[in-house]
Amino acid sequence: MSSARHDYQQFLGWLHRAERGVSEDARRLANLVEENFDRVAACPRTQSKRSVALVVIAREGLTTVSCDAPEGARILRTNVWQWSGLSSLTIGPFRGFRVPETFEFPRRITMFYGPNGSGKTSLCEALELSLLGTVDEASAKRITPQRYFANVHEGRFQSPALAVLDVAGQVSQVVPHSEAYRFCFIEKNRIENFSRIAAKTAGEKKDLIASLFGMQQFHDFVSHFNESLDSQLSLVSVHELGLNTRRAALQRDQETVDGEASAIRALEAEEAAYAEAFKPGLSYTQLLEMLGNDQAPGRLQILNAQLDAPTPPIFGISSSALVEAYRAAESEHIRLEQVSARLAEKTGETSFFNLYNALLELQEGTPDNCPACGTPLHGDFHATRNPYTHAQDGLDALRELAALQNDQAGIRRAWDTASRSLEAVLHAFAQRIGATAANQDERVRHLHSPGVDHGVAWWRPSFTTGADGKSIAQKIVDMANEYEACDVRTNELLASRQGLVNERELLVRAGQIAAGFTARRAELARQIAETRQAIEAFDQSNAALIEAAEQESDRVAFDRRIKAAYEDFLRLLRQFRAELPGTLIAGLNTTALEIYNEFNRRDHEGDKLAALHLPTDEEGRIELSFCAAAQKKVDALHVLSEGHVRCLGVAILLAKALHVQAPTIIFDDAINAIDTEHREGIREAVFQSDRFANTQIIVTCHSSEFIKDLQNHVESKEWTAYYFMPHIGDYRPRVKGNEHTFNYLAQARAALDMGDWRNALGASRQNLEVFSDRVWKWLGKNDLGMLTVPLAGRGAEPALRNLCEALKKRLDDSKTFIHPDKPGVVQGLGAVLGVPAPSNVWLYLNKGIHEEANRDDYDQHLVRIIVETLEAMNQLQLRTMPAALANVAQAAVEAAIAVNAQGQGRNHQAG
Template sequence: MLRAEFLRFLQTLNTVGIPNEVRKIANLVLANLDAIEPLGTNQGQRVKRVVALAQTNWDSLSSEIQPLPEQNTELVSSISRLKSLSVGPFRGFSRQEDFDLDARLVLIYGPNGTGKSSFCEALEYKLLGSVAEAESKRFRNQNEYFKNAHVNDFTMPEVIGVGDQGQEVSIESNEALYRFCFVEKNRIDNFSRIAALAPSRQTELISTLFGLDLFNDFVRNFTAEIDSKYIDLTGIKAAQLKDKRLTLSGANQQLEANNAELQKLVSEEQTLATQYREGITFQQMIIEIKGDEQNNGIIQKLEAELQTPIGNKSSLTYIALQEVSGLIISNLTELNTKQQQLAAVSQQVSFKNLYNAIVQLQPDSPEHCPACHTQLTQTQINPYTHANEELVKLEFLATLQESMSQLEQKIIQLMQTVSQIISTCCHCLPQRNILESYLTPSGGTLWNALQQQLQDGSTPWQHLESQVKLLEESDKKIDETAQIREAKQIALGKLRELDRKIIVLQTRRNTAQQVIESAQQLINSFYTKNMQLIADVALEDAIVRKNCLISGSYSRFVATLNAYKERLPQQLVANLGDNVVTLYNAFNRNDLPREKLSTIKLPLIQNQRLEVSFQNNPEQYFDALHVLSEGHVRCIGLAILLAKNINERCPLLIFDDPVNAIDDDHRESIRRTLFEDVFFAEKQIILACHGEEFFKDIHNLLPAQVAAQSRSFSFLPRLDESHIRVDFNCSPRNYIIAARGHFERNEIREALAKSRQSLESLMKTKVWRYVNRYGDGNLSLKLRSYTSPIELRNLSEQIKKQINKADFSDPNKNEVFSPIDALLGLNGDSREWRYLNKGTHEENDRAEFDRATVSTMISALENLDQAIAG
């Protein structure tokens, strides 16, 4: 199964997009499958083996995927059934045994350990080319598994089939064609344990159900990738060189960074030059601003110009001088006027002074006259009161005197200003300045002196005015020069800022060039010292490239293989849903609608669960593991396998004890599904079981005619011999056939015993069910006591009565009614019927049974069996 499934996987690699190297890895694994499969991930056993094989054989590996050897599951089988099997030596068979399988139904019975599995494995090996049990036990050479231990020999089993035209056909192994013909108990058991697994593992149960658990294990044991622990992906010498190159990492980084810095500087330099003046280069700008050996730059020129002093301003203006002159003249005029006014009232001024003196004496002599010391109470006029009253009258004199005092102060201040102007003129115009003689006088004296006429006919004031005008003009020139100087200073500041930026850029360039030169020297020295190692790395590179190709191809191969494994469940159960539901409901045909399935969702991807809905509410889904018993889960597993067998149109259905994995409640319905329903009517069924009751029930479920045409083998318990013991002519388990055989051998008592069993089986199962289908299955039975069994005659009479009713709906009811009527036509009190009712204990000297009556009974039972089967 493992090899076959891996071969099917290989076919998926023949698609566009799959590199040839991945196909090489796949062919490598296929060629060494037996050696690789037992190895797991522990200590990297498998990946180490793959690496060793790949490195040794890589150049000779083929990238062509060979097609499957005529294995196409879509082809319809060219056989209709198996005819014979010759087996031995093989497993438990120490010598050859020949089995006649030429029947639609082949039944094999035998207790555990009698050799049934050897029989089934012989069919499996011949049809499929391998045996799953041998693979699971990890026999690298399966021939060792097939050898009989006692004769130490093994012969390939021979299977002959019957073709579509009835011709004999030699069966060749074809796993793809026959893989779904086999249904095994262990797979159903594993499926029933689905509840114990995590949801992430439940999808694998679908693969397990189809015998692919070994393939799943095989895929899981591939590590995801081949890392440097198992294969050299970098090169030893390359690693050494890489380690040494680490010493160059700083130099390379510096080289790269500073080359980038130089490129950046070119842009920044040109940007700075453009900011200075459009169309000029950086170097031209430097020469123009800073100069060179022949010429001074603009900065030097401006600095020289700005170092020349521009002189001090006098800050004198003719207008200001005229304002001062006007103020002086007006104040002098006003002062003169007030002096004249004061002179006119000079006597009043004396009285004012007198009155002030009296008022000032009042604090010293408040009670006496200040002049005569007379008591004030004795004077005609109080001198103090009279003085205050007269001072009030003379208050305008105080105001006049105050005003004259203020005018004098203003004149003094104005003359000080004139003196300062004279001083400024003398300072600014020092050479033989006529005004130097007027630096000392002040006040009115200075003013009068300035108005005096000089020998040249002018006055000093006129000289002062002339010099102020001259200095005012000089100040204007100084202002103009200052403005020009300020503009030059601003321009110089800008040029100095440009110069600073130029210096920064030049410094950065010099630094970058120095770093580049130093780094390049270090790199050149490295390559000189490691020239041989670099040459060795170049030679090693081819091996490393191949190793990297192997590693990458392996990772892609493993990923593709895992993806294939994950898709397998979905592929295996595609289009099975309806058939699974139909078969499951057939297995549970006696359940209520709320217990029968409407839909089933199988877990196809990770973390999905097995979900079902029921007929009473098809839209509501349940977790099957929560709502179904283990027996029902087993039924689902069996239904999936059988549905796959139907969908694949397999000609065979081979059971290795699987039905015994089903609980007792479902066995009858499963037998009916297999042998009564139409699902498998055209298939050959080969069934091996270890339960004698199950073996017997199958025989009696079948019509006697069909059972007679089947093949039955009984595997017997081993005695002392090493060979499997087979009873090729085992006694029939079908009661009617057994009854007829005993009758023909004149074993009347035994014939009657089998007839009783046959009648009980027919009436309680087939006929009663038939009545229930076409009429009223509710019978009224009389029992002798609560412990008494149902008497078959009473049961038969009740069934006959129901069939004979006019409303019984089966138009062919007479075919069933007549045999029952014939049976009941016999005397119910006869010893034969008493035997049929309850059997007979062992008695001595008992009268003989009537042969003719027993013959009539057997014939009636045969007719009834045939009628109910039709």
């Protein structure tokens, strides 16, 4: 966590500024965290481990640590540099370097090329340790420096020795300064992390700028502080809390005692209100009298006695029903007697009626003969009277007799029903009064056994008048009247009894409520007595707790002091972290936009940036506007591809390096984080532009193509290169300095010096390809990039000779284009193409790249001319002329054209 510690020291410098007015305890706690930084940083926020550690540290040292800024506290640096560039680095044993190796930085650009595992990372870590005093990777992996920096084969390490050139050009040793030199580094990991952050959640995007500028460890360090220390602090005295709780209870007890009279009055008011609601005008004392008790019975006891007594039965006897039963039976009997008498008068007719019916029944068997004598009823000889007709006529005459017989049968049934109904009424009467044969009352005995015989009028004997002038039936009816009157009296008694029951229920409910009032009075009296006793014994029973609370109060006060200091400290620490993006990228918008557009110079004009707005706090977003919609702001991480996001990250870091006027920029494998499409733009914007012409650049890369392009597009006097090769068994990287070059012109010169004419021509042609591309781009910058070039077919690349001819023609035709390098380019292209004087130069350039067996040797003089011509052409700067100089040149050309035109006019007049 060394880099995080350096950033924390910067925070201390910010915190201890007098104008910030931070409390002494907050500054003391911040200083304690600095003194115990490794211990604090090792504790995560999970399970409040960091809070636990901080509480222990604060309790041990808050009162003894100074509140002044510690000696190691850093303040925000100014753009004043004590050196102008790196001079040399001696490294080893260190990481992958087993023995000391010395690297010189004599030119503006120093390249370190080699495959993975050849030592480039170790070299960059040596520079990082020398300039910053720490290596982020070691801190992130929590490996001790002795272990991390040691060469595994030597088992030890020697601190790298980095020499710098001061402003006076003198060599001196650099003093590490993390805050001052951190912006000299552009690392691959930071660029990749920056590009991946677009896929993270909104909360994780807070560390966007921190990750880009290498402050991720500090950002994480701040994030692991818990919200509070409350769970680890004794903020409230347990004994004091218990004592206060008991005192609060004591206060409530005192209030209870003081409110005794009031409570009694309230209870009495409730009692009086209830008595009034029970019966208007009734007092509660009168209500209690009505309720009574065993010693003084009241209305309730009287009602209980009345209602608990047995009630008389209900007989349910109806005298009218009895009379109706007697009447119905007698009436039906009289009707039966009358019908029977009338039938008796028609006894003779009855025999004929039966005879006629019998005769008609025989008609079906002998319909054509007399049933008595067999005489035919029809024909010549037949009976004088038809017996069947005679029988039918007789029955018609006896129709009244048939009707009487039918009436007798119906009356007989009605008589039987009336007889049985009378029996049922008498039987029910007997049951209800409990009639027995042994009863002294003849009426009861008659009811028990009325002599029922449904074949005769069995009730008629009861109609016989006795010596007293009354029949037994009349006496029974009179007895029914007596029982009916008794039922009336019983029903009247029962009706009045319900009112008594209702009254008793009201009194019983009142008695329950009165019992509740009594219980409340008793409970109130008990509480008052117990409360008075507790108040009198409080101090004595709580003496031990009172003493413990007094002893605990000092520690609670100190923990509250720690709590206040931590809250202030954490608020300021988070404020500092939140302000970091604004501090880091202030003033970078314009420069970062320009560099980004230079990286993407081949993009469509509408896809280039019109505006760039970098965030000023950790919640902010990177917003930008495209030239195609300059007024519309969009979120950069939402609309840019991963490759463009990486370019944006590099542009921001480069803008920061320029802003702080860093004399050296170190690309720690950063080129390999950029896709191939954008590497050319970065090469031109960083290594070939005037923007970084006075900045020393150190670049490590394992892309041979990028190193090749770099060496061929940048003048050889501006760069030096080291090539790292894997060890051959001795675990020592093989380092070669400028012993091999990818520069085609240098390769051509080396081959020329060795007499290798073919390879000299091959490298020369490759150099011409690079140079012609440079010329085309140079013309494009001067608005002359439109060429007419014949192509072999659709999608084909222009042939090199065609391109050179088109370039020369474009320059020849651009009479108004004035540039110091123009004559050299035109002359050089003419020499190559054989214009105006024909030559074999192009033939050699074209043939030198092809294998041909048994051909004649090349003309070494011509080969030398070709190489020297290309060397002269490559010395040209091919830069855009400043606007003022271009305007002067344009004016001169226009004046020359005007003078020439005037001269031609005079010649014409003279002729």
